[in-house]
Amino acid sequence: MARIFSGIQPTGIAHLGNYLGAIQNWVALQEGNEGIYCLVDLHALTVWVEPEALRQQTRVNAALLVACGIDPARSILFHQSAVHAHARLAWIFNCVARFGWLNRMTQFKDKAGKDREAVSTGLFVYPNLMAADILAYHATEVPVGEDQSQHLELANDIAQKFNHDYGVEFFPAITPRIIGGSARIMSLRDGTRKMSKSDTSDQSRINLTDDADAIAQKIRRARTDPEPLPERPAQLDSRPEARNLVGIYAALAGITAEEVLRQHAGSGFGPFKERLTELAVQKLTPIGAETKRLAADPAEIDRMLQAGAARAAAIAEPIVAEAERLVGLLPAR
Numbered sequence: 061m062a063r064i065f066s067g068i069q070p071t072g073i074a075h076l077g078n079y080l081g082a083i084q085n086w087v088a089l090q091e092g093n094e095g096i097y098c099l100v101d102l103h104a105l106t107v108w109v110e111p112e113a114l115r116q117q118t119r120v121n122a123a124l125l126v127a128c129g130i131d132p133a134r135s136i137l138f139h140q141s142a143v144h145a146h147a148r149l150a151w152i153f154n155c156v157a158r159f160g161w162l163n164r165m166t167q168f169k170d171k172a173g174k175d176r177e178a179v180s181t182g183l184f185v186y187p188n189l190m191a192a193d194i195l196a197y198h199a200t201e202v203p204v205g206e207d208q209s210q211h212l213e214l215a216n217d218i219a220q221k222f223n224h225d226y227g228v229e230f231f232p233a234i235t236p237r238i239i240g241g242s243a244r245i246m247s248l249r250d251g252t253r254k255m256s257k258s259d260t261s262d263q264s265r266i267n268l269t270d271d272a273d274a275i276a277q278k279i280r281r282a283r284t285d286p287e288p289l290p291e292r293p294a295q296l297d298s299r300p301e302a303r304n305l306v307g308i309y310a311a312l313a314g315i316t317a318e319e320v321l322r323q324h325a326g327s328g329f330g331p332f333k334e335r336l337t338e339l340a341v342q343k344l345t346p347i348g349a350e351t352k353r354l355a356a357d358p359a360e361i362d363r364m365l366q367a368g369a370a371r372a373a374a375i376a377e378p379i380v381a382e383a384e385r386l387v388g389l390l391p392a393r
């Protein structure tokens with residue numbers, strides 16, 4: 061039985077990319093593993109978020125995870141800020157990780173854009189906090205979308221350097237569990253950018269709380285090209301928007317892109333989008349409805365998260381206290 065850790069930022073509402081690239085896999089991995097799933101609200105602070113919106117989004121995303129199939133009785137589901145061990149270990153990792161390592165992170169470059177002087181230092185050290193999230197539990201398996209693989213390599217570098225610097229074998233190696241072909245879902249407006257909560261255009265993504273009309277409208281307006289669907293996936297290489305819609309269809313139907321093209325080659329995007337809408341509505345609207353039901357009782361969500369945090373702290377506290385001892389800090393009590 062492996063200990064699995066993964067997290068999602070409550071920077072907005074989880075979308076189809078989060079679902080197909082991460083959450084769906086978390087649900088399956090609950091079977092036979094110890095799952096620890098976290099709403100990483102401290103990560104969300106790295107870019108400006110309105111305080112009341114952050115609280116709301118943390119609760120709605122918690123409800124969403126439960127609606128998607130995360131069972132809070134079996135897995136540990138909690139909000140990051142409630143377990144102080146994350147921030148304490150992150151500070152130690154700020155002092156272990158090298159500036160040059162962080163400077164090479166492509167997500168930082170993407171999110172910081174051209175005006176690096178103006179972004180928060182939290183955004184720069186974000187991967188150190190992510191390493192702390194995982195290593196505070198000695199978790200060895202991390203199911204994430206392909207976009208996070210560079211951060212996981214960095215977490216392994218931090219663990220190794222810590223072990224080397226302090227002459228211990230304390231932190232284990234992490235195995236990324238990157239999900240296959242469909243792992244990277246792209247924006248509906250631009251097939252070269254990933255679908256993202258923080259994209260300013262709501263039309264660029266399908267939120268897991270969108271109703272049938274919103275899903276249909278977003279798929280209808282999704283950018284495509286005038287060519288019909290080809291026979292082989294390789295023929296989609298220079299057509300990022302078309303490839304994205306085929307990938308989404310494949311992931312939702314649980315089949316390969318080859319199979320999608322076998323069924324739809326020669327079809328124009330009008331009829332294909334209609335089939336895709338039917339599939340997306342069928343898969344996603346029950347999740348949205350259940351989320352709405354759960355989110356109607358915020359006090360119950362808070363209780364669920366606090367119970368999860370107590371279970372998480374029971375694992376992380378002794379590990380982080382030992383890391384603090386190893387680096388030479390006196391015990392807190």
Ligand code: AQP
Pocket residue numbers: 067068069070071072077078079080081082083203204205206207208243244245246254255256257258259
């Ligand atoms: N477009 C995507 N395709 C596949 N997987 C994705 N993930 C995110 N976007 C896609 C995976 O979802 C998990 C949770 O992501 P996150 O919330 O921690 O942060 P993120 O990767 O930065 O996601 P967003 O939506 O782009 O959020 P913002 O806009 O707030 O930065 C991760 O496992 C991620 O791989």
